[in-house]
Amino acid sequence: LAKTTQPISMDSYEGQEVNITCSHNNIATNDYITWYQQFPSQGPRFIIQGYKTKVTNEVASLFIPADRKSSTLSLPRVSLSDTAVYYCLVGGLPGGGKLTFGQGTILTVHP
Amino acid sequence: NAGVTQTPKFQVLKTGQSMTLQCAQDMNHEYMSWYRQDPGMGLRLIHYSVGAGITDQGEVPNGYNVSRSTTEDFPLRLLSAAPSQTSVYFCASQLAGGYSTDTQYFGPGTRLTVL
Numbered sequence: 001l002a003k004t005t006q007p008i009s010m011d012s013y014e015g016q017e018v019n020i021t022c023s024h025n026n027i028a029t030n031d032y033i034t035w036y037q038q039f040p041s042q043g044p045r046f047i048i049q050g051y052k053t054k055v056t057n058e059v060a061s062l063f064i065p066a067d068r069k070s071s072t073l074s075l076p077r078v079s080l081s082d083t084a085v086y087y088c089l090v091g092g093l094p095g096g097g098k099l100t101f102g103q104g105t106i107l108t109v110h111p
Numbered sequence: 112n113a114g115v116t117q118t119p120k121f122q123v124l125k126t127g128q129s130m131t132l133q134c135a136q137d138m139n140h141e142y143m144s145w146y147r148q149d150p151g152m153g154l155r156l157i158h159y160s161v162g163a164g165i166t167d168q169g170e171v172p173n174g175y176n177v178s179r180s181t182t183e184d185f186p187l188r189l190l191s192a193a194p195s196q197t198s199v200y201f202c203a204s205q206l207a208g209g210y211s212t213d214t215q216y217f218g219p220g221t222r223l224t225v226l
Contacts, residue, residue, distance in 0.1 A: 036215075043115075043201045043217025044154070087153065100170075101146070101153035 004088045009106040018075045020105050022088030025069050033064060033071045036087045038104070044087060048073070075107075083109045112137050115218035117202050123224045124192040132187040132221050134202030142205035143185040144169070144215070145177065147198040154201060160185055192225045199223070 005023040012018045032051050036044035048055055050062040061074040075082055085104040118133045141162045146154035156169030160179040176188040202218040
């Protein structure tokens with residue numbers, strides 16, 4: 001399973017765009033990149049997933065360069081409710097439930 | 112759908128006691144997993160199951176047993192609780208047989224303290 005590295009913490013202010021970058025140098029050909037969000041006292045929640053280039057949904061965007069050795073989660077115009085831990089996961093077939101959660105990035109949004 | 116449910120929400124045990132953490136899902140998911148999360152840490156996989164009757168060990172299986180007699184239920188048993196097992200336990204389920212493209216759905220967690 002590919003190891004991921006992400007910043008331990010980030011601070012932002014309401015209304016700003018936040019970009020969290022994850023490094024995964026050993027990503028395999030069939031690995032997908034998935035981001036989860038976890039609020040205190042709750043289980044993680046799926047945010048977005050991608051394989052290459054750019055993926056966008058109603059919550060976030062995921063940018064993956066051609067070499068796929070890193071990925072960037074972009075949260076547009078964050079609010080206080082976006083304060084959470086964000087996990088970058090990399091896994092392929094049959095990865096699935098054996099995905100490895102690192103320490104994640106603690107994002108704190110300030111008023 | 113209730114999604115993934117876990118009981119109890121909180122539990123305090125004494126060292127050496129045994130107990131079972133319950134997990135159920137009503138989404139007809141084949142794949143279920145148990146994780147533990149220690150303070151300030153990410154989640155670590157304890158055991159997982161790719162379907163009824165099939166289980167396997169994850170990263171930190173020692174001290175825990177699982178079984179999967181039905182698709183819906185995946186209980187986690189602590190055989191002889193130790194203070195090192197104080198943690199928050201999350202159960203998760205996933206549609207297919209462990210493909211990373213399938214979203215994992217997590218339960219609300221069980222906060223376990225072992226004295």
